[in-house]
Amino acid sequence: MTIFGVALLAVCTLAGALLGDLLGMALHVKSNVGGVGIAMILLILVRVWLQKRGLLSHPLKLGVEFWASLYIPIVVAMASIQNVAGAVRGGPVVVTAALASVLLCWGVMALIGRMGRDEPVSDDRVLAGDPE
Amino acid sequence: MLKELNALAAAQGLIIAFAVVGLIMAASYVVSKRLTFGRIHGSAIAILVGLLLAWAGGAVTGGSKGLADIPLLAGLGVLGGAMLRDFAIVATAFEVDPDKARRAGLLGALAIGLGTIIPFCVGGAAAWALGYRDAVSVTTIGAGAITYIVGPVTGAAIGASSAVMALSIAAGVLKAILVMVGTPFAAKAMGLNNPRSAMAYGGLMGTVSGVTGGLAATDPALVPYGALTATFHTGIGCLLGPSVLYFAVKALLGG
Numbered sequence: 396m397t398i399f400g401v402a403l404l405a406v407c408t409l410a411g412a413l414l415g416d417l418l419g420m421a422l423h424v425k426s427n428v429g430g431v432g433i434a435m436i437l438l439i440l441v442r443v444w445l446q447k448r449g450l451l452s453h454p455l456k457l458g459v460e461f462w463a464s465l466y467i468p469i470v471v472a473m474a475s476i477q478n479v480a481g482a483v484r485g486g487p488v489v490v491t492a493a494l495a496s497v498l499l500c501w502g503v504m505a506l507i508g509r510m511g512r513d514e515p516v517s518d519d520r521v522l523a524g525d526p527e
Numbered sequence: 528m529l530k531e532l533n534a535l536a537a538a539q540g541l542i543i544a545f546a547v548v549g550l551i552m553a554a555s556y557v558v559s560k561r562l563t564f565g566r567i568h569g570s571a572i573a574i575l576v577g578l579l580l581a582w583a584g585g586a587v588t589g590g591s592k593g594l595a596d597i598p599l600l601a602g603l604g605v606l607g608g609a610m611l612r613d614f615a616i617v618a619t620a621f622e623v624d625p626d627k628a629r630r631a632g633l634l635g636a637l638a639i640g641l642g643t644i645i646p647f648c649v650g651g652a653a654a655w656a657l658g659y660r661d662a663v664s665v666t667t668i669g670a671g672a673i674t675y676i677v678g679p680v681t682g683a684a685i686g687a688s689s690a691v692m693a694l695s696i697a698a699g700v701l702k703a704i705l706v707m708v709g710t711p712f713a714a715k716a717m718g719l720n721n722p723r724s725a726m727a728y729g730g731l732m733g734t735v736s737g738v739t740g741g742l743a744a745t746d747p748a749l750v751p752y753g754a755l756t757a758t759f760h761t762g763i764g765c766l767l768g769p770s771v772l773y774f775a776v777k778a779l780l781g782g
Contacts, residue, residue, distance in 0.1 A: 408617045419762065428762030431613050431735070435620035435755050439628070442621060462618035466750060467570045468548045469615045470740045472607030474577030474707065475551075476595040477736075480585025481693075482701040488668060488694055491653040493701035496646035496672045500731050501713050503641055507634065507727055508718035 400458020407438040533598050540602025547600060551576050571711045571744030578704055616739060616758070619751035624722065628755060631726040635756040638730030643764050646672040646733070647772055650698060655780075662777040663687050667695045669776070670768040674734045675699025676761045681768030703737035710741025719745065722752040729753035733760035 408431075415430020422428060438459075445451040482489060536543060555576055556569035563572075581593030590596030595604035605611065650672025651665045659665055667687040671678025671694065678695030681687075687695070710719070710728075718724050719742075729738045729752065738757040742749045 404614065404618055408614055411617065412613075415762070419765075422766050428766065429759040430762075431616055431758035432755055434613075434617045435623070435751065435758075438617055438620045439623050439625050443625060456621070459618050459621045462615050463621055466615040466619055466739075467573070467743045467747065468545075468552060469606060469612055470736075470743050471551055471570070471573045471577045472544060472548050472603050473612055473736055474574045474607070474740060475548075475581045475584070475603050476593040476607045477578060477581045477704065478585060478591040478697070478700055479578055479582035479593060479704065481591055482697045482704065483582065484697075486694075488654055488657045488659070489697040489701055491657065492650035492668060492672045492698040493705060495653060496649040497702055497705045497709065497732075499645055499649055500642060501709075501717060503645065504717045504719070504724075504728055504731050507638065507641075507731075508724040 397454045397458040397461075399452075400455040400460075401462070402458075403441060403455070404438065404459050404462060407434045407441065410434065410437055536599045536601060541605050542602070543600065544602035544606040547603065548606065551580075568711060568744050570747070571708075574707050574740050574744055578707070612736075616735070616751075616754045619754065622748065623751045623755070627722040628726065628752065631723040631752070634723060635726040635730045638727040639733075639756060639760055639763055642731040642733045642760060643673055643767060646702070647768075651776060659691070660780065662773065662780045664691045665780065666768065666773045666776045667691050668698060670764065670772070671695025671698040672702060673699070673764040673768070674761050675703065677764035677768050680765045681773070684769035685773050699734065703734040703740075706732050706734055706737030707740035707744070710738075711745045714745045719749070722749065725749035725752035726756045729755060729757035730760060733757055733764065735761065 411432070411434025412427065412430040414433050415427040418428040418433075442451065445455075482493075552569070552573045555573035559569035559572050584594035584597055584600075585591065588596040592604055594600045595602075595607075647669040649669075651669030653672075654665045654668035659668060663682075663685050664687060666685060667678060667682035668691065670681035675696045676699070678699050679692050682692040682695055714720065717728070719728055725742060728742070732738050732741075735754065735757045738753045739750050742753045
């Protein structure tokens with residue numbers, strides 16, 4: 396059933412958030428440490444486990460992939476609620492700090508991105524959820 | 528009429544948000560195809576339109592939540608908020624190839640380290656150069672250049688003024704925006720076309736919204752790999768900001 400996929404996703408997300416909070420507390424940090432990343436790792440592991448047992452049904456996959464395919468619209472909504480006006484109003488410190496760090500990190504990325512090339516991702520994907 | 532509309536918005540906020548985002552995306556894909564002949568990806572244009580609308584919303588209402596400050600569009604705050612964003616990011620992990628992710632693990636860790644220290648130094652230096660000479664302000668603004676969550680968390684921990692906190696958040700937001708908009712254009716020059724480099728990119732740039740938005744506009748298949756490392760970035764930043772980095776700045780500036 397599709398709800399199994401959605402529920403699996405929910406359980407992984409919640410478990411990740413909880414573990415991330417606990418990790419934050421253990422490290423005395425006022426923030427969640429890697430909660431989403433932990434949730435992603437959990438989901439990857441569960442997927443592998445389900446696949447091995449032949450339990451990865453189409454409706455279950457649909458329940459997860461539907462949300463993955465909504466990712467881009469959610470990012471667009473996220474973009475539309477950013478405090479862009481405030482960021483623009485912030486003045487020279489804000490612009491200098493942000494622009495210089497982005498440019499420098501891009502420079503570093505150009506260096507390490509070329510260390511040990513990997514084959515580009517294959518095209519048989521559903522992630523985008525759109526035909527483009 | 529306005530009263531009825533606002534009542535509808537209150538009852539159906541999320542549904543309105545689905546329709547509005549669908550409209551933005553449809554228009555953006557048409558622009559991508561007709562005006563840029565597919566050279567600029569539709570989702571990149573949609574994100575840019577979202578940011579422009581956020582700016583307009585903020586300019587009109589004077590609020591800090593972009594379009595979501597307009598009562599009729601408050602549902603965008605739910606659709607684009609942290610809860611559904613994280614839910615959808617986790618879902619993208621279903622597409623991750625575990626072997627590829629494991630092989631890029633070390634590079635990702637290196638990238639998180641560099642991605643914390645470089646923006647902090649640059650942001651701190653910018654603050655110092657523009658007249659903020661006390662360790663607390665320099666640290667808080669430098670932390671904001673890591674991500675817009677690290678900034679205020681660090682500032683609150685070391686007792687920064689609210690004006691400096693606001694600057695630090697603004698620097699982080701602007702960084703996220705620059706990454707969202709610029710990634711598709713810089714991707715080729717950075718070799719950003721495989722899971723390995725996407726994981727390095729997520730660790731290096733850090734900002735979850737910037738990285739995932741930028742990668743979505745570059746190649747959606749890279750999103751889960753970038754997100755995997757980027758989500759650790761803020762936590763590491765919050766760990767180092769008020770501690771090691773603050774002490775280093777304090778030692779350097781002598782108080």
